[in-house]
Amino acid sequence: MKTIMFPGQGSQFKGMGKHLFDRYPEETALASEILGYDLKQLCLADPDKKLNLTQYTQPALFVVNALAYKEFLKNETPPDYLIGHSLGEYNALLASGVFDFETGIRLVKKRGEIMAEAKGGGMAVVLGITIQDIKNVLRIGGYDQIDIANYNTPTQTVIAGPSDDVTRAIRDFEKMDIKIIALNVSAAFHSRYMKNASQLFTSFLKQFRFSYMQIPVIANKNSQPYKNEQLIEILGGQIDSPVLWTDTICSLIDKGVNQFKEIGGTFLTKMVEDIQASVKSGNAIKPTINGQQNYSLKKRRIFLLPFAGGNRYSYQFLLPHLKHFEVRSLELPGRGKRSNEPLVYSFFDAMGDIYRQISKEIEPNYDVIYGHSLGAILAYWVTYRLEKNQKNPASLVVSGVPRPTIIQTDSLKAVHKLPRKEFVEKLVRMGGMPKGFIESEEFFDYIEPILRADFKLLHSISDCKVGSIQTPIIAVMGTKESKANQIEEWRNFTEGHLECHHLEGDHFFINNHPQRIAELISKSL
Structure with a gap:
């Protein structure tokens, strides 16, 4: 980038x-x-x-x-x-x-x-020592009238203040063999x-x-x-x-x-x-000017929320492109490492489960949430709840859906109740699952009850209302998805910044664009 x-x-x-x-x-x-x-x-x-x-x-x-x-x-x-x-x-x-x-x-x-x-001020650049050392010198010398104006590098800092104070500070720094250069300015900028x-x-x-x-x-x-x-x-x-x-x-x-x-x-x-x-x-970590810890070099966590039928391994294809993040791949009960737990059939039970996992670890205004399809809808609702508790993420990236709700149509009603043959046909037509998974009878025996549970919980959200969030959103859809042209509907659900993108492919376009998805996740910050 x-x-x-x-x-x-x-x-x-x-x-x-x-x-x-x-x-x-x-x-x-x-x-x-x-x-x-x-x-x-x-x-x-x-x-x-x-x-x-x-x-x-x-x-x-x-x-x-x-x-x-x-x-x-x-x-x-x-x-x-x-x-x-x-x-x-x-x-x-x-x-x-x-x-x-x-x-x-x-x-x-x-x-x-x-x-x-502006008149009456001066500035000087201090070289070769850290910001903390500079602040210590200013504190010991009683230079309360001098501010830090530029944090240029970890060892290049500009100070500013009244001309007399800056001149006196320059002499004190020079006495300690610290390199400091007066700048040719008429005021204490910044x-x-x-x-x-x-x-x-x-x-x-x-x-x-x-x-x-x-x-x-x-x-x-x-x-x-x-x-x-x-x-x-x-x-x-x-x-x-x-x-x-x-x-x-x-x-x-x-x-x-x-x-x-x-x-x-x-x-x-x-x-x-x-x-x-x-x-x-590793020498760039430092406190910021207001005393808060600077997380600039601490890896951000990214929470990956599963799509229908997915588990913590569903985003393996993304991991090589997320090396700048500390990845948290989440899963719902009844699958993956949680296969011994009962499946959930209510959207709010699912959302509550994901919320509890994220809220324990999230660094507010720093970490990121990403979800595809069902994961995108869960991600939005979890973010809404996190904001209510002042734990909002730095950004939200969603893909595969044009909104955080399901508009119920006859074609979607009670999909989870369909006989197996019709259920499989429906999955194929919807493009909601890679065809290879469906064709593997052994795998489908395992995944079918999970998929039915996920469709039932999606059905349960169709009539629910959700408010707007403030967290910035990047929304992505495949060009061949049936509702790709409706992606702008996300604007109805956010008061924050929204950016929309289309990538070539059907519902599982993400498998073919892992690097671009990772770039958009980084860009969301």
Whole structure:
């Protein structure tokens, strides 16, 4: 999986965009018109020495990043995720389709102007020691007025605060032979001292309308995927909040990302290499700034819920592709390792059984639930109950059904009561079980009572009502499934983010697409 990264302020240089402006004359002209000066001249010649001034740096970098990404897409496919460091996050949102090029220029122009008005602060980058060591030095020295502004890598951290405090801290760090470099800035960006700027920019953002993201963007502010309804709050709050770059990269590694491509520079690439090295050595686990444990490197659990007739071994084909997860394959009574227990015939008994298994282990807002067919319906109802008890998963992935209920039709009534011959014919027509299983008489003698029990419990849910959930959902169906075109019905059952996909095949398309299913599970996070 691939992530595209956009650099932020500090990566600008005289001559940037040299090979881009003439290739994109319309975009260059539009940017110059909005900004009120010749952008090409600023970037290539910088005659008035303004390129390093915040109000000029930010729009210039945004435009160059945007043009460089256009050039990148000529020969590359779009990524699975987008991220940007501080200002670069605006390019990530542009690439995701949240706003257009013109709107992006207006946003970063205003952002740069507001941030440039902040005065009296300083910043410095500390190299070679951990964040905990930095905090200890600041605590012992009584530097209560200094904040952590950028968590760039496990051994590269930016501090910010009033100029006098930062200058004094630099002297103390140097006395301890700790490498620290003052940054050429006029304010304490990404700290509490930018609160007023954050509020002003948030008010400015409210006059714009934003579109839904086409590609997930991970936010600097919380190292979590953006949610559209929180976009203004997070973008505005980014200005006075630290950049959680290490957590962001760790979370993407955790999702299975193995390619990080930087647009227009190498600053972020070096940071990523340092973080990856720390991950491999196990040194990247740390507390976050609010004192909560950071689970970025702890494997997420994924709970796999069985389809009709299935047991804990039903998803064996997926396991080689879920190495980034701690897998929990669940099963209902009467099958697999629980074959000595009586079968359940009520959906709510089945749901209660699965709920008890998951609720004992789930890490709220961190672990994942996946289910196919019956497992998808169970997964939804279990998630609904988990949310009621503040144990909601980080995401829910469902496949093989267009909704978490069964719409009862004459063709589905009392399937569990059919004579064996008609029962087999019904299974074949429904595509609800691999044909090879049905043709094996010995296996079918074993599986038939389990299937009948599962159809009976499905029948029991047909008239039940369920409320909406907040957990993000990725729904997948096979292109040849009879109700494949109804997949969007999942929107009626969630108030959270929903993403729908179709993969080639019938009801058991999952057997032919294990890698893609695993990718979608990772993407759901």
